[in-house]
Amino acid sequence: MRDTFKLTCAQCGRANYVTTKNKRTMSEKFEIKKYCAACNSHQSHKEGKISKG
Numbered sequence: 001m002r003d004t005f006k007l008t009c010a011q012c013g014r015a016n017y018v019t020t021k022n023k024r025t026m027s028e029k030f031e032i033k034k035y036c037a038a039c040n041s042h043q044s045h046k047e048g049k050i051s052k053g
């Protein structure tokens, strides 16, 4: 069971990345530093849900 989710910038809220995770091995929300084009710098990105379909 893999869930698709997006990584949104903690600063501006823009969804910059889309990835998948295995719910069984990664049950907790995570945070990762990635480049945000809107902020033009590296920012913390948090997991956000994508509606299926």
Ligand SMILES: [Zn+2]
Pocket (backbone or CB within 6 Å): 009, 010, 011, 012, 013, 014, 036, 037, 038, 039, 040, 043
């Ligand atoms: Zn940003």
